Amino acid sequence: MTTLNRRGLLRAGTAATLGFGLGIGLKASSLADDAGTPAAGMAGIGPGALADLGRRLEGTLLVPGDAGYEAQSRPSNGRFRHTRPLAVAQVAHETDVATCILWSQENGVPLVGRGGGHSYAGFSTTTGLLIDIRQLSTVVINQGDRAAIIGGGAVNRDYFNLTADGPLFLPGGTCLGVGVGGLTLGGGIGYNTHWAGLTCDHLRSSRIITASGELLEIDEDNHGDLFWACRGGAGGNFGINTSLTFDLVEAPQSNVTFYRFDWRGADAAAAVFATFHAILQSAPPALNAVAQAQASEVGDGGPRAAIDVFSRGQYIGPISELLDLVSPLLAAAKPTQATIQEMTFWDMQRMFVSEEADWHSYGDISRYAAAPIPDRAIGDLVDLLAACPSRTATANGSLWSL
16 A cells, blocks of 8 residues: 655645636626525524523624624625524634534534635535634734744735735735635645645644544644644644644745736637646746636627636746746737736735625636646637636636646
């Protein structure tokens, strides 16, 4: 039997130079009955049991009909808007988290923890008890120790604002409203991953409350198997992480280079994705980039012409070196727009981050490729996108590669 350590597992899983994702998006303005239906209760769980939980908490317990229940129970992903909890426990501290876990066991109520709440698979929704840890959002940056202590309920914005323009940073995501905990527990891919690693690579330690209600401090030397699982362990199924400590990375001091090229049409999409795929197979870690194609409103040219395409990214180095790497993209198809420029590292990060989008539904299917993807397969993916039946500004499909 072959034994694979964590680093080897990650290398095996991400050995491919190209990962594809097919996604759909549907904004709230086009969602019918978007308010959802609050949970009517669970068999055997009466108001007395919920009142008991409320008395045991220092935080706030919200049930259907309470002011704030609707807003606090609504999932970030509109796909799951009809899944509402029996109650929302807005915990004040770790003891409250343990109390919720034990109460759920005593009463046979399923539970889920929620930080940012952006799970594509709906893992932060439940018809049982929703443990809202967003008040556990303190962030402390220790420059001397080159570390960040981040509460389990903090979001990307909380640490980004504290590290921006400083000498250190945490490689993370670009959506400022996404929870740091979920990002880390799922891996943590961003525009600095190739050269600086995944977010989970920098996790030094964590505080976690297990299913028994026990608070553990975990790192490589303490409960190492659990620590291993929490570093990219796909969804945080091992407890509720209330605090995470990260090793920070030195931010580049010299200018870095940004590029963005745009094209139009399915033929350009196929050519660009195939070329982008080839570039990534030999590109240095200093290049972090994406390619995207999205179905747009059909015009006179038909559905294949109504595909918007772009590739953008950053290079930790000068324009001349980046041009050598990405010039094949310009030759693959004639772009409608091309931008390439140097800027400071932090100006680049501000360009990539984005605020919370309007409430909408979203979902995708993503895969890592263990071998080069044939051009024919890329063409088949683009053909699927060209056949996308919904092409409005509020409901459409897209194809990503990174």
